[in-house]
Amino acid sequence: NAGVTQTPKFQVLKTGQSMTLQCAQDMNHNSMYWYRQDPGMGLRLIYYSASEGTTDKGEVPNGYNVSRLNKREFSLRLESAAPSQTSVYFCASSQGTAPPGTQYFGPGTRLTVL
Amino acid sequence: AQKITQTQPGMFVQEKEAVTLDCTYDTSDPSYGLFWYKQPSSGEMIFLIYQGSYDQQNATEGRYSLNFQKARKSANLVISASQLGDSAMYFCAMRGNQAGTALIFGKGTTLSVSS
Numbered sequence: 001n002a003g004v005t006q007t008p009k010f011q012v013l014k015t016g017q018s019m020t021l022q023c024a025q026d027m028n029h030n031s032m033y034w035y036r037q038d039p040g041m042g043l044r045l046i047y048y049s050a051s052e053g054t055t056d057k058g059e060v061p062n063g064y065n066v067s068r069l070n071k072r073e074f075s076l077r078l079e080s081a082a083p084s085q086t087s088v089y090f091c092a093s094s095q096g097t098a099p100p101g102t103q104y105f106g107p108g109t110r111l112t113v114l
Numbered sequence: 115a116q117k118i119t120q121t122q123p124g125m126f127v128q129e130k131e132a133v134t135l136d137c138t139y140d141t142s143d144p145s146y147g148l149f150w151y152k153q154p155s156s157g158e159m160i161f162l163i164y165q166g167s168y169d170q171q172n173a174t175e176g177r178y179s180l181n182f183q184k185a186r187k188s189a190n191l192v193i194s195a196s197q198l199g200d201s202a203m204y205f206c207a208m209r210g211n212q213a214g215t216a217l218i219f220g221k222g223t224t225l226s227v228s229s
Contacts, residue, residue, distance in 0.1 A: 033216055042205055042219030058216060100147050101209050103217055105159035
């Protein structure tokens with residue numbers, strides 16, 4: 001039981017390049033999330049998927065797109081990377097909207113945009 | 115708007131001592147959940163403890179307890195008998211209602227435990 005997995009662990013991009021961050025969970029959770037963590041700040045929600053087939057914007061969605069490929073997988077795409085997107089990205093999942101809605105996190109992807 | 119505030123950027127404690135990490139929250143929703151997560155230097159986010167807004171008793175999980183004072187809108191984390199391995203960043207978070215069960219995080223408190 002791996003929990004939430006993310007690939008890659010590290011990535012360096014040049015401004016304007018694109019990439020997709022992959023996330024998968026094996027806990028049969030309905031809801032999945034993408035957060036970013038910047039120095040001195042807590043995690044901020046980029047996008048979430050309350051259930052398979054649905055996605056919604058979070059607090060900081062600009063410059064990102066997501067795809068809920070199936071119940072297990074939720075990917076985050078940067079179409080044209082910018083230095084402001086240098087951050088650590090976390091994927092998380094939870095059983096659903098009912099309490100407690102505890103979220104379990106992947107190990108994170110450290111992205112640097114030059 | 116919902117908000118979490120952690121006012122202690124850093125805390126220092128000796129091994130075996132207890133420590134309290136402060137968290138205050140703001141919400142107008144009568145139903146909410148409060149969480150604490152630990153982030154060690156390795157970077158992963160580890161769930162520690164949960165308190166529901168309607169729970170009558172304070173949550174406890176091993177050496178962790180949550181001092182929930184609803185009227186004061188505070189949800190402080192108490193770690194008893196600190197260990198060197200407790201050195202980490204600690205985040206308080208609230209389950210908001212604007213985006214499903216997405217969490218709203220505070221900025222975190224760095225805890226350093228010395229021998």
